[in-house]
Each structure stands twice: as structure tokens, then as C-alpha cells.
Amino acid sequence: MKKIITILGTLGAVLTLVACHHAEQSTPASQPATKQGQVASKAKRTATSSASATSTPAAPKRNSDFWSTKQDTELKQFMQQWQQQMGQRFTGTYAAASVNYLGFIYPQRLDRTVTEHVFDQSQTMGWLRRANHRGRFQVAAAAVGGKPRATYPMLYLFAIDTKDQTPIVLISQTTNGGHLYFYETQNAALRAGFAKIALKAAQRAGQHEHISPVSNWHWTKASALAYLRRLDSRNAAVQAAAVAVTENGVLANGNWTFYDAGRTGQLISAKGWGTYWSLTKNSDGTTTCLLRDASEQPPNVQFEVTDATHLIRAGLHNGKPIVSRNR
16 A cells, blocks of 8 residues: 555656546356445545546437336346346346335435446436436446345446447445445346337337447456556656556565456455545447546546557546647
């Protein structure tokens, strides 16, 4: 931790900054419900979203035909079969007026657009059927439950990711704090079941959705470390930042614990959740790389990287673009 703080301090000295789980495995509840809570309890909870290297497109308007009681019924029937196979029990907005996840009430929580932590990034959410729905993730349904006698429940959000127009099932196992941490479910049957319903509804409503090509992606500790060590940039200031937080010993010591959250992989410092790398594979052939101190928002460092070349398309330090001192 001391080494990382020192390097980040050095990074700040050589740059001028200008303004411009945890998570489940292949079956739900296979990981302790405290991992995301550890992050949530340390992070500052603010409603202000961190600056983003890439802007989220405005959410397209969808008419009520896209998701209605018909789709609720289809999702209810699917969930009844799925939860029986999993030996679990869920209550969903598709069968009830609202659901309660540790004091977070859905759909009321999404009566207006809120900011949550999705893929370790601040992202906006809205309820799909609200007239003024906005946000990157437009939620069609929510479900709360899990295995009988489990200490904590799980929360699923069935949504459309408007960044790439794909159906997605997000899971949260956050147990404390004022905001929730979400990752994509790794349960393939659950992803496929919702996608089938959503894609059929989109076709009927004249919308254009498709299956995300990275839903089945999984990082490993080796692949995450290798990816970070190959970061490159044609911008001298961004390249200096990449070297400062990767090559200068931060990754060389190997004292990292790895957590697999599907398209998101996390490298946790040997000191614990105080410092961690988060890599999220995007469907447009890029990866978002974040170096975070869980007590700080926004991320210390954020790189948007092109997978084919490992070139950094955009770099942020403490939420502000990285530029050279003499610029």
C-alpha cells in the first residue's frame, strides 16, 4: 500500500491535471455475501458520478410495448423453473408490487435516475417503465432471494445496457453502505433466460438489441496482470502514468489476490480491499482498467484501452484527463 501511494504521489508530481464481492460464480450464492460489502463500507458514498473517459449515450426512449405485464409473466414463469432447479427462492417485481433488498425498495428506488457502482464504475440506472426513465442501465425487473436460511439475500436487476443495447442481469451482494455494487451474473442459464425474453420483446417493439459478446468472458490473475503490463500509449504523459502504476514495481511483487466477476476481474492488494485494480471487458473491443483506493472516489487512475493494440485511448488521474506539464 505504501509503495502504491508513493507511486501515485510521484504520478501527481509529474502531471498537470486539467478539468475537462463479491460476485457470484457459476451458481448464485457460491461466494460470501461480504466481499462487495467490504468495498462498500470503505468507499465514500456520494451521489456524484466520477468523470468518465467515455460518455454514456443518451438512453433511447422505449414505448410501453417493450416491457409490459406480458414480459413480467414470461419472466415469472422462467424464474419459477430456474429457482427450483437452483434450490433457491426469489420474489420479483414481476410477481409483486415491490421487493425489499436490505432496505433498498424496488422499483421505488428507481423512481428517478440513481447512480450505483456497476463494474466498479459509477453508472446511472433508471426504471424502464417510468415515463422519464434515463440512465445507462434501464431496469425492467428486480428479484430478491437466495438459498433458504442464507445470512444475506441476493439482488438481481434485469436490465438493458444502453451503451451497447444488450440485455444484462446484474447481481449485488452488497451488505452495507448507501450504494450497491453490481456485476454481471455468471449464471449462464439466468442470462440466457432473460435475454430470450428481452430480445423477443425488442423485436416486437421494433427495438434492436443483441447478446453481448463478452457475457461469457472471464479474467484470470495471469491474464489480468499480463494485460496491465502491456499497456502502452502514444501520448507521453499517459505513457508515463502507465509506467508509474505498472512497470515500476507495483505489479512485479505478485502480492495480489484475484477475484473473478466474469467480465470484471479484480486484483486485490495484499493489504486488503484498500487498494485494487479492476479490469472490465467491454463489448466494443476495449477494456476499462481502474486503479482504486476504496476510500476515494473517483478512481486514482482510469485507462480506456483498445484490446487489439493495448493502446490507451484515454487516461484519467483522480477523474481528470492526464496531460503533460508543459502543455
